[in-house]
Amino acid sequence: MNGVGDVDGERRDPRPDAAKWFLSGDDDDRARYRDAMRRACDLVLDEFAAEATPYSGATPEEVDDALARFEMLPHEGDGVAAALDRTEPILRNSVGVSDPTCIAHLQCPPTIPALAAEALLTATNQSMDSWDQSPAATQLERRFVGELCDLFGYEDGDGVFTSGGTQSNFVGLLLARNKVVLEEYGVDVQHEGLPPEARDLRILCSADAHFTATQAASHLGLGENAVVTVPTDDDRRLSMAAFDEAVADLRERGKRPFAIVATAGKTDFGSIDPLGPLAERAAELDCWYHVDAAWGGALALSDDHADKLAGIEAADSVAVDFHKLFYQPISCGAVLVRDASAYDLIDRNAAYLNPVRDDDAGVPNLVSKSVQTTRRFDALKPFVTMQALGREGLASMVEYTIDLAADAARLVEADPDLRLVHDSDLNVVVFRYVPDHGRDGGGPADGPVNGPSADDLNEAIRDSLLDDGEAVVARTTVDGETCLKLTLLNPRTTREDLRDLLREISDRGTALEPTTDDRHA
The missing domain is CATH 3.90.1150.170 (Aspartate Aminotransferase, domain 1)
Known part of the structure; x- marks a missing residue:
């Protein structure tokens, strides 16, 4: 051995054989990628689109038996063709989301343009946690978010893509909590944690609101009991009379309502809370106003139905999902804020990602707006679909x-x-x-x-x-x-x-x- 990669003076490639399974500009790598994608495409068409219509009917035990013959962590692999072939029972026993009678959940059939975009974003594998890992992706997401803000009536708004409504609702309430604790108790939660007074903070939402409001309260250290659920009317919308009664009761008991969560599209009923009146109450009570429009946000696209969202422009934050009525593959959502400076409440700098000098130089870094670090370039999917x-x-x-x-x-x-x-x-x-x-x-x-x-x-x-x-x-x-x-x-x-x-x-x-x-x- 005369040196790394040398055997008896002859140069050899020190890389492992498995290194050939990466996409690059090399002709052989390009050919392998093309073959793998063609095989994957054939499997989707033959085993999923043609067979999962809408479901095979297999029981959990039968699906498990079909998979039991495969080792999950085999000692040696036997190539991409064989590996892809082993996905047949998975594809056949998936629900056919594009079948006309696969109509149980808020699980949309994704558009073909979005599926093509998914292939592009996975191949490029941009990571949205710093500009130098995702230059064009960062710029596109910022522009897309800007036009989304315009769609919902936010003149000075901002936002970031999320994994979906659960994360978006969490971020909205995270900002609300940090704001009220800082302004009323003089405590920076990021550095000092919650003060004792935070035990009196309360979130108001409909009795039919998504469970993520309660989940967020738990994750935020406020406890599930911090959520006050307000009865609905005959149309399954939050009752304003019941809301006012709940507020009066909270004040009488010395509790501080600090956030109102309205729902534009309840999971079971599709009902939309009275967004305008709740915006007025939020202003009167000095509450953060968050609208969970994960489902109903797409109404903003329609001239026939956009008026159902009247009042959403007054919200401090809005959750919208693209993997519902925007017809994108999972996962794809966004949280928007009416005032871009709201993100200062969760801002942070990491020397290896977004050093202060980058901010001073005008280099955009989205990581400080997100509760994720590594994050997919999901904005590409609705961009391609819209185009x-x-x-x-x-x-x-x-x-x-x-x-x-x-x-x-x-x-x-x-x-x-x-x-x-x-x-x-x-x-x-x-x-x-x-x-x-x-x-x-x-x-x-x-x-x-x-x-x-x-x-x-x-x-x-x-x-x-x-x-x-x-x-x-x-x-x-x-x-x-x-x-x-x-x-x-x-x-x-x-x-x-x-x-x-x-x-x-x-x-x-x-x-x-x-x-x-x-x-x-």
């Missing part, structure tokens, strides 16, 4: 699916075996199979010895549709009753698809329901 389809194209899909939900509600109301539970502002329909042909209560609903209860019937209908691979429908509980839910994000779903599905639900309910003789046996 391909435009706001008008996305708005047309939002409008179609909202109209589709209205059609589905009418179909439910026309079926004597079904009962509509909630008529939504957005594209969700909550309903219930009513046992014994129109009678909800008595008979099976009371749980007779020889027949299932109404709740059990609705549960069984949903399970049987999934087990047979016929449809992916959600279940939820409303006022103690088990209900079925259609979340109609898919613009490929038609009224005929829904008519057939609702007929199937009625037929399955009738088949599962015991006969009169059975009930009186």
Whole structure:
């Protein structure tokens, strides 16, 4: 050995053989990448798009058995082709999110432009925690956020991309907490922690708000009891009368309401809280006003529905998800603030990422706005989608699916075996199979010895549709009753698809329901 890489005076490549599996400008590397992507594309088309329609029906045990023959951490690999082939049972047993009857959750079918963008951003692997790791990506995200702020009426706003609504809601309440503690108690939470007085801080939100408001309060050291849930009205919107009563009660007990969380699109009901009146209350009470528009934020794209968000421009922060009604692959969200200086409340400098001299030189660094360090270049996905389809194209899909939900509600109301539970502002329909042909209560609903209860019937209908691979429908509980839910994000779903599905639900309910003789046996 004459030196590193030398054997008997002959030069050899010291790199491991596995180093060939990286993308570079080398012709062989480019060929391997192209072959791998072609194989991946074929698998998606043949094993997922063609087979996962909407689900295989495999049980958890069956899926586990299909995977059990593969070592998760094999000692040696046998190449990318063999590795990709082993994804077949994974792709076949995924839910087909683009299938017209995969309509359970806020899990959208992603657009093809966004899927192409996903390939671009993963290949370039830009990391958004410093400008020198993501120069063009940083500039694009800043410009995209700027136009988002314009969309929501923020003249001096700012924002950052997040993993989704959970993180966005957390950031909004993090800023709110830091602001009130600094201004009222003179304590910098980042350096000193929470003062004892913080035990009296309270967050107000609807009883139907997303659980992440309570989760955030826990993570922020305020405790889940810091969240005061306000009853809703008959339309599942936060009741302003109940809100005022809750505030009066808090003041009487010496508690300080410091944040209001309004929801624009509740998970079960799609309802939108009274954004304007809540903005007025926030100003009167000197509260931070956060709007969780993870679902309903896309209404801002539509001339027909944007007025439903009236008042959102007064919010101090807004959460919006792109992996819902903007039709992007998971994960892709953003949190926006009305006043860009709000991010000073969580600012920090790390010498290896965003040294102070970079700030002085005008080098943008997004890490100080985020609770993440390493962060994906997710802004590329909605950018490419917008360039391909435009706001008008996305708005047309939002409008179609909202109209589709209205059609589905009418179909439910026309079926004597079904009962509509909630008529939504957005594209969700909550309903219930009513046992014994129109009678909800008595008979099976009371749980007779020889027949299932109404709740059990609705549960069984949903399970049987999934087990047979016929449809992916959600279940939820409303006022103690088990209900079925259609979340109609898919613009490929038609009224005929829904008519057939609702007929199937009625037929399955009738088949599962015991006969009169059975009930009186």
